[in-house]
Amino acid sequence: MKKLLLATVAVLGTAGFASAADLPARMPVKAPPPVMAPAFSWTGCYIGGFVGGAWGDDATTYPVGAGYGYSYSLDSSFIGGGTLGCNWQPIGSQFVLGLEGEVGYLSLEGSAYDPVLGLVAPEYSSTKIGDWYGMITGRLGVTWDRALLYVKGGVAFVDVETAISGTLGAVSYAGTTSDTIATWTVGGGVEWAMSPNWSIKAEYMYIGLDETQTVAFPATVPSFAASYDTEFNGIHTAKVGLNYRFGGGAPLVARY
Known part of the structure; x- marks a missing residue:
């Protein structure tokens, strides 16, 4: 009886080994590739909003027909204001196109006495640029990851x-001219x-102001x-400046 049991176990073991040998080899399972965002x-x-500073080139006043002129510097100024704009970056491109509007505060002022006429009659010239300015500009930029280097230009x-x-003897005179000037602007950041x-x-x-402003007096003024x-x-x-973008872009991370 014992010999019969041993023989049965041996036969079953041999059959199981043969069946296992007949199974196909297990293929290796590859991990799925990472999906990039x-x-x-x-x-x-x-x-957005911004703060900063402004400074101007000298202003020069010429008494018309007098054959001379004199210059004076403009004080620097704090600037601050807001921007509103839109960007468009084509899919797969590093280039960014944009349009931006900007409105801000600035106040550049300067003044001087006429160094020649002042010897006879004190005469005073002054200039003020501000208290406000505005810009409408186009923007072209190139990106590296989250950095954007750009140039912009348009109208200001x-x-x-x-x-x-001034005064001449007992007579005092004064004149003022004020204009809103439309001119060009260019820069980058x-x-x-x-x-x-x-x-x-x-x-x-x-x-770029590049402008001339004229103050004229009536013929009755003895200047x-x-x-x-x-x-x-x-x-x-x-x-x-600090900007808030509506919607926001996709983060630079990989999902696994």
């Missing part, structure tokens, strides 16, 4: 006022996306010159 996109509209609007006052919605920027813009021309050059601005 879309790259960060700058497409979308945004609103600046309020400019010139005044002349760098922007960094801290998150899908928030970004910070640093930017320089030049406003040495009937009118005065004041020339302006450019305004330099530098700012830092």
Whole structure:
């Protein structure tokens, strides 16, 4: 009986080994490839604020017909304001196209006495640029990850006022001219996306005034010159800002 049991076990073991040998070899299982999230996109509209500073080139006043002129510097100014704009980044491209509007505060002022006429009759010339300015600009940028390096340019609007006052004997006279000047602006900057919605920027813009403003007096005013021309050059601005983008771009991470 014992021998019969041993023989049965041996036969069953041999049959099981043979059946296992007939099974196909197990194929290795490959892990699925990682699925990359879309790259960060700058497409979308945004609103922001900024602070910075502005400084201007000298203003020069010429008493018309007097054959001379004199210059005076403009004080630097704090600037601050807001921006509203939209960006478009084509899928798969590093380039970003944008349109931006900017409105801000600035106040550049300067003045001087006429160094020649002042020897006979004190005469005073002053200039004020501000208290506000605006820009409408196009923007072209190139991105590296979340960094955006860009140039921009367009039209700027600046309020400019010139005044002349003086005395000649017992007679006092004064004149003022004020205009809102539309001119060109150009510059650039760098922007960094801290998150899908928030970004910070640093930017320089030049406003090219290149204008002449004239203050004229009536013929009854006993001054040495009937009118005065004041020339302006450019305004330099530098700012830092914070933007909030609606919607936000996709994060630069990989999903596994």
